[in-house]
Amino acid sequence: MCDLLHTVTTVLVGGQVTGPGGAPGRRWIGRTYAHLLLPLPYLTDAAVRLLDDAVTAADGWRPADGPAAAARVWRRRTGELRLAVLGRYPLIVTLGVRPGAGAAGRRALRRAADAALAVDGRLVGDTELPHRLASAADRAAAAADLRAELTAARAARTRRTCGACRADSGAAATHCDACGRRFDAADDAARDAAHAAAAERTAVLAAELDRLAADRPMRATGE
Numbered sequence: 001m002c003d004l005l006h007t008v009t010t011v012l013v014g015g016q017v018t019g020p021g022g023a024p025g026r027r028w029i030g031r032t033y034a035h036l037l038l039p040l041p042y043l044t045d046a047a048v049r050l051l052d053d054a055v056t057a058a059d060g061w062r063p064a065d066g067p068a069a070a071a072r073v074w075r076r077r078t079g080e081l082r083l084a085v086l087g088r089y090p091l092i093v094t095l096g097v098r099p100g101a102g103a104a105g106r107r108a109l110r111r112a113a114d115a116a117l118a119v120d121g122r123l124v125g126d127t128e129l130p131h132r133l134a135s136a137a138d139r140a141a142a143a144a145d146l147r148a149e150l151t152a153a154r155a156a157r158t159r160r161t162c163g164a165c166r167a168d169s170g171a172a173a174t175h176c177d178a179c180g181r182r183f184d185a186a187d188d189a190a191r192d193a194a195h196a197a198a199a200e201r202t203a204v205l206a207a208e209l210d211r212l213a214a215d216r217p218m219r220a221t222g223e
């Protein structure tokens with residue numbers, strides 16, 4: 001972590017580092033950038049606010065357009081800072097400063113990185129990124145499955161199933177929509193048990209989604 005922070009800090013603060021192998025005098029003049037992992041499910045309104053507040057805190061930076069699901073741009077008189085979403089559950093973004101932004105761009109990047117660290121996020125290094133993105137695809141798929149099951153569990157609580165014909169009616173119906181039979185005490189008991197089970201499942205699924213979003217996978221060893 002310390003090594004990683006140092007590496008990224010060097011890029012952020014210095015803007016220029018020595019080239020591969022540390023050859024003296026070889027300046028790195030590419031874009032200044034950082035990858036951030038935030039303990040949030042995706043680019044939520046809260047994530048946008050966090051980054052907006054950090055970037056616009058100084059040097060006249062302003063968001064260039066409204067919140068988007070996968071990208072964000074901030075501009076000032078002489079520069080541009082771009083964000084792209086790379087992963088979800090948890091949120092992984094890359095932030096890049098266009099060359100013309102100069103010191104103001106590096107300061108904005110530093111503030112964004114500090115904001116991420118302040119909410120228990122962290123920096124992701126270049127060497128770790130491919131591994132992190134590979135697992136991000138699996139995690140996004142797992143989250144999609146959980147969300148689908150959550151939707152089904154919530155929907156189950158809005159209906160009741162007829163014990164005779166197995167058709168569904170509204171949760172508060174007194175008679176089956178399909179066969180017209182009046183629900184009896186056994187039907188009510190079955191409905192209540194089914195709703196309680198669905199409520200329990202809803203809570204478990206919601207907690208699992210929260211865990212997936214807030215999980216802060218550490219660097220794999222050997223990276």
Ligand SMILES: [Zn+2]
Nearest residue numbers: 162165176179
């Ligand atoms: Zn029925």
